[in-house]
Amino acid sequence: MHDAMHNALGLSKETNKRVLSLSGLLILKSGHGLQVTHLRHHGRCLTEADPEGAPATWSFGRVLWQGPWHTLMLRREALRIAPSTKRIQLVETGITLALLLGFVALYWLTGSLVGLVYWGVAFLMSATMPIWASYVPHHVSSRNPVARTAAALAQAWTPITASFAFHHLHHHYPRVPTALLYRAATELPPPPEEDHHH
Template structure:
């Protein structure tokens, strides 16, 4: 029995799916509400929360773990990627390669996990640009959607600048800065740490305990090894997968 059939019972209910679909957009609305009057002490953390929630949603869309029709899933991948100011389809190309050839020389997404931590710090901020180049090379049939999403991202950035020039509002520019910082550190928190932190590590165990209570963001790190074994399980259900499904083989996904 393959991993997909083993995990078939782990499906979101309709209400859970609504929560997963709405989360980043509700957080975005809260960010705008806090940033507009200049409550940056609240808006800053909310912007980080938006990016993390968008990352989880985009990741689930990459694997169609939310079980949406293909057209709807493609639109979600585009929209959640735009929340990160990225091409969702471009990131999907390198992410699926990561699952197929984890940490091999032909796995550009996983490359930072094989570097020294010092190299991750200095080269990591440029890594996202390398992934964009590699996604175009690996999947020429997706050039059109990748370039469309890139164009939409540039329009968003131009809109942020125009908003500031015309009204003095930094709402868009601050969000851009937060998204940029998240992208620059992505190789640390989405590649290096998940692949170096064993499931038995005290920090991983603590994250697992927190993930049982609520957050899919923590679940995506605490159960990274489980995700590699059962990629179609929604991030929100990874704690259940870890408890109910056969454990991955030692070293799987690391």
């Protein structure tokens, strides 16, 4: 998902758009909407014009209580920021709503909780994303022992570990695929700490 937002998968433009849409739908979101706010975050990191990065500027208490609503706000902001992608964002949003209705129907018709549990996990990820994807990475220096430990563990790559461990590096080299950030950390010049607005 994340690498598709940065066109860092080496795919054709059309294939990347499909991957972006499908991976967004896997987490019950508009992939193109996420791309809009994420690229804005990279371009205007932690400014008033950066809705994705806003939680990094809030108190931790505010991140906890406002996090679940922040996801909905990002969807609205993506439509406002990039009206040229409004159609695909609305199509993806419509498919997301259809999936949610399908999950409810599956439970109602068969008693299966599979769809509702999937929805719950996706919601929990979205509700906590302002903590683990915005607040923590922007408040922990890349030199912090916790970040260094995460960097050591990131060789057994997971997107969340790599995102946390190499967040600062990713901001400086956004086209490096997430799975290769641990190698980039040893092969590319380190970015200046102040460039990341911690």
